[in-house]
Amino acid sequence: MQCDGSFANMANKRTSLTLLVLVGLLAICDALRCNCTECSTTGYQCVTDGACMASTSSINGQEHRIRVCITRDRLVPPGQPFYCLSAEGLLNTHCCYTDYCNSVSLTAPTVTTRPAEDSGFGPGGSWGLVDLVAVIVGLFLFCVLLLVGIFLFHQHQRTYSHRQRLEVEDPSCDHLYLPKDSTLQDLIFDLSTSGSGSGLPLFVQRTVARTIVLQEIIGKGRFGEVWRGKWRGGDVAVKIFSSREERSWFREAEIYQTIMLRHENILGFIAADNKDNGTWTQLWLVSDYHEHGSLFDYLNRYSVTIEGMIKLALSAASGLAHLHMEILGTQGKPGIAHRDLKSKNILVKKNSVCAIADLGLAVRHESVTDTIDIAPNQRVGTKRYMAPEVLDETINMRHFDSFKCADIYALGLVYWEIARRCNAGGVHEEYQLPYYDLVPSDPSIEEMRKVVCEQKLRPNVPNWWQSYEALRVMGKIMRECWYGNGAARLTALRIKKTLSQLSVQEDIKV
Ligand SMILES: Nc1ncnc2c1ncn2[C@@H]1O[C@H](COP(=O)(O)OP(=O)(O)OP(=O)(O)O)[C@@H](O)[C@H]1O
Numbered sequence: 414m415q416c417d418g419s420f421a422n423m424a425n426k427r428t429s430l431t432l433l434v435l436v437g438l439l440a441i442c443d444a445l446r447c448n449c450t451e452c453s454t455t456g457y458q459c460v461t462d463g464a465c466m467a468s469t470s471s472i473n474g475q476e477h478r479i480r481v482c483i484t485r486d487r488l489v490p491p492g493q494p495f496y497c498l499s500a501e502g503l504l505n506t507h508c509c510y511t512d513y514c515n516s517v518s519l520t521a522p523t524v525t526t527r528p529a530e531d532s533g534f535g536p537g538g539s540w541g542l543v544d545l546v547a548v549i550v551g552l553f554l555f556c557v558l559l560l561v562g563i564f565l566f567h568q569h570q571r572t573y574s575h576r577q578r579l580e581v582e583d584p585s586c587d588h589l590y591l592p593k594d595s596t597l598q599d600l601i602f603d604l605s606t607s608g609s610g611s612g613l614p615l616f617v618q619r620t621v622a623r624t625i626v627l628q629e630i631i632g633k634g635r636f637g638e639v640w641r642g643k644w645r646g647g648d649v650a651v652k653i654f655s656s657r658e659e660r661s662w663f664r665e666a667e668i669y670q671t672i673m674l675r676h677e678n679i680l681g682f683i684a685a686d687n688k689d690n691g692t693w694t695q696l697w698l699v700s701d702y703h704e705h706g707s708l709f710d711y712l713n714r715y716s717v718t719i720e721g722m723i724k725l726a727l728s729a730a731s732g733l734a735h736l737h738m739e740i741l742g743t744q745g746k747p748g749i750a751h752r753d754l755k756s757k758n759i760l761v762k763k764n765s766v767c768a769i770a771d772l773g774l775a776v777r778h779e780s781v782t783d784t785i786d787i788a789p790n791q792r793v794g795t796k797r798y799m800a801p802e803v804l805d806e807t808i809n810m811r812h813f814d815s816f817k818c819a820d821i822y823a824l825g826l827v828y829w830e831i832a833r834r835c836n837a838g839g840v841h842e843e844y845q846l847p848y849y850d851l852v853p854s855d856p857s858i859e860e861m862r863k864v865v866c867e868q869k870l871r872p873n874v875p876n877w878w879q880s881y882e883a884l885r886v887m888g889k890i891m892r893e894c895w896y897g898n899g900a901a902r903l904t905a906l907r908i909k910k911t912l913s914q915l916s917v918q919e920d921i922k923v
């Protein structure tokens with residue numbers, strides 16, 4: 414039975430019918446009658462407010478047919494209710510909305526047996542353990558190939574850039590950047606005096622450094638090796654730091670490039686360069702080369718005349734005085750304390766005067782703010798040369814002059830090393846390190862502290878030095894450099910003046 418407008422009209426006309434009858438009629442109007450295979454008690458029929466459904470399935474080769482009513486609330490989601498869906502190969506379902514419309518006979522779905530290899534993992538499928546392993550191995554190989562590819566690409570890029578740089582590094586090409594016939598001295602004079610007064614411009618430093626040909630190793634220190642190298646036929650010294658010592662390299666280069674630092678008694682700095690050789694980074698510090706090597710080497714090899722002693726001592730004092738001195742003005746220089754002064758860190762030039770080297774531990778004084786720019790590296794000086802206040806840690810690190818006073822103490826020890834080698838009246842002593850008779854080689858801080866601070870011992874100043882004016886003056890200077898109280902020590906400038914007078918007295922040309 415189909416509900417239509419005539420039924421409603423009829424209901425409207427028969428106004429005598431009760432509300433109950435109306436509701437009953439409306440209920441009947443909404444009802445849908447369907448075939449029902451499960452409804453033996455109601456004559457295989459059912460009534461619903463939803464849909465009639467017929468479904469045929471094939472289970473183990475047997476066909477099953479169902480015809481039922483589906484209530485409206487089960488027809489979800491609207492438009493494609495789950496109860497009305499067919500399942501491929503399993504179930505053919507049909508929903509309809511007119512009386513007994515589910516009497517249609519549906520054919521059972523044809524079971525399309527899927528080929529075994531499509532059935533997935535498991536004993537019946539192709540995705541067995543072997544296949545799984547094969548897939549994993551394949552993926553692994555793919556990743557390895559990808560990584561090798563990336564690595565080779567990087568190598569290629571590197572070789573390419575390295576080759577590019579080698580072209581720049583060909584010594585025959587450096588004239589493209591630098592005046593053809595100029596020597597290092599010319600370059601440094603021209604460029605540093607016209608520039609900031611702090612050294613060669615960085616691109617010149619790099620060009621020079623990369624066109625140096627290393628010749629032979631000349632020494633080894635705590636931070637790396639020192640080589641003699643050639644640049645345009647002249648000798649240069651190259652200190653090569655390991656990449657672990659980058660901070661020391663950077664700090665030393667920074668200090669050497671302090672404005673107005675250049676002085677004939679301070680090692681002439683030429684260039685700093687960080688050079689990547691493809692495997693590691695080499696850190697270079699290029700400076701003037703001095704064939705005599707360090708003062709330590711020199712004194713071990715030679716004894717000196719009185720004149721030679723005064724020249725060495727006066728030049729060392731001049732270098733230290735310049736380092737310590739603050740020069741005011743825009744082209745001025747800050748005061749600098751060395752903090753690792755010793756005979757190994759002073760070089761001897763051809764004319765037998767000193768050049769102070771190894772500025773990696775130096776500190777600079779910013780007088781405007783009265784602060785010290787202590788580098789963040791933890792390097793400490795050489796224990797044997799440490800002043801008493803450094804050994805017992807009473808030094809006032811906030812006061813810049815304390816560091817200068819500690820340098821003066823070390824300078825006094827260097828003077829003692831020089832004076833011992835002074836040949837006066839045919840007598841001179843063998844070379845010895847300060848405190849050689851009081852502490853073992855490579856002494857600990859504690860061993861030094863006991864001797865220097867507790868026992869207050871100092872190197873021996875022989876009596877016979879009193880017989881020679883120059884040695885007497887040297888002995889007096891030393892003692893005044895070694896006071897326990899740093900502030901009581903001489904200044905570098907005072908020492909320089911005293912030794913200048915001595916050189917005049919002794920008729921020495923410096
Ligand atoms: N500019 C230079 N010219 C000639 N020889 C040099 C120069 N610089 C260093 N040397 C030589 O190389 C040696 C090693 O120097 P380096 O400063 O690396 O170590 P060190 O002073 O001996 O010890 P430390 O590591 O304690 O400073 C020096 O002792 C010196 O003989």
Ligand SMILES: [Mg+2]
Nearest residue numbers: 634757758771
């Ligand atoms: Mg050194």
